[in-house]
Amino acid sequence: MIDPLLDLTAEVRARLQVLPEGGRPQLLGCVEGFCMLRDQAGLHHRPAGQAALPAGPWDLSPLIDHTLLKAEATGAQVERLCAEALKHGFASVCINPLWVPLASSLLKGSAVRTCTVVGFPLGASSLRAKAHEAELAVRDGAQEVDMVLAVGAAKADDWDTVRRDLEGLRAAVPAPTVLKVILETCLLTDTEKTRASTLALEAGLDFVKTSTGFSTGGATEADVALMRRTVGTAMGVKASGGIRTYEGALAMVLAGATRLGLSASVAVIQGGAGSEAY
Numbered sequence: 001m002i003d004p005l006l007d008l009t010a011e012v013r014a015r016l017q018v019l020p021e022g023g024r025p026q027l028l029g030c031v032e033g034f035c036m037l038r039d040q041a042g043l044h045h046r047p048a049g050q051a052a053l054p055a056g057p058w059d060l061s062p063l064i065d066h067t068l069l070k071a072e073a074t075g076a077q078v079e080r081l082c083a084e085a086l087k088h089g090f091a092s093v094c095i096n097p098l099w100v101p102l103a104s105s106l107l108k109g110s111a112v113r114t115c116t117v118v119g120f121p122l123g124a125s126s127l128r129a130k131a132h133e134a135e136l137a138v139r140d141g142a143q144e145v146d147m148v149l150a151v152g153a154a155k156a157d158d159w160d161t162v163r164r165d166l167e168g169l170r171a172a173v174p175a176p177t178v179l180k181v182i183l184e185t186c187l188l189t190d191t192e193k194t195r196a197s198t199l200a201l202e203a204g205l206d207f208v209k210t211s212t213g214f215s216t217g218g219a220t221e222a223d224v225a226l227m228r229r230t231v232g233t234a235m236g237v238k239a240s241g242g243i244r245t246y247e248g249a250l251a252m253v254l255a256g257a258t259r260l261g262l263s264a265s266v267a268v269i270q271g272g273a274g275s276e277a278y
């Protein structure tokens, strides 16, 4: 079971008890009026809101899915992605299914998880193909699966298909595999975002996620806040797509995101403008 406030497994929570020597203070999540911080004194809560928090910059590394999902990604780039994730203590690397065996072998024995995507980026594969793709990815070593919502079904008000898709994926990759659904928020109305988030909660998924990064329009604070209000503390919320700056990433966390999907992770944690996005 995932910690509702922080999306932390017990194993990750234990790892987070001690901040590494010289490590920067970390902001781990802000949900229902409280933020969880990690500093030299350990893990503790503070009231939410930037004004109530000690001044940053915070290290956001433990929240980041270090992401490379481009068609032209090579094995050498995946190797570099994994090395960066290990160096900076990111939550996971997020790669296409082709690269799962390579990433999971490089990350074996570390706290960095292997995350992949299913039905990506359109969400329009058959429900059976999505479920099977997820199953195979887990067999290959994936610990986290980010599926894309059946967006067209949602737009057509065919919520039964959306529900069957979510339930089918959950059945195909039960816990402890972490299962996220990408809503592709830029294509949905607020009513549709709320409905999809509610169905994901009912189907037992672990996270709702904003965007693939492939449609026009990525994560917004308003969408993250809406998704967080909808799922409460029962699920994680992952903000992804178009986050290129530290300030942008921090805004997502303050709005309720407990995971960040970034291809510009290294530049973002170093406070740069994200020019080194994959």
Ligand SMILES: O=C[C@H](O)COP(=O)(O)O
Residues within 6 Å of the ligand: 067, 069, 094, 211, 212, 213, 214, 218, 240, 241, 242, 243, 261, 262, 263, 264, 277
């Ligand atoms: O799932 C995550 C996204 O693909 C990342 O999008 P980005 O390349 O805009 O950071």
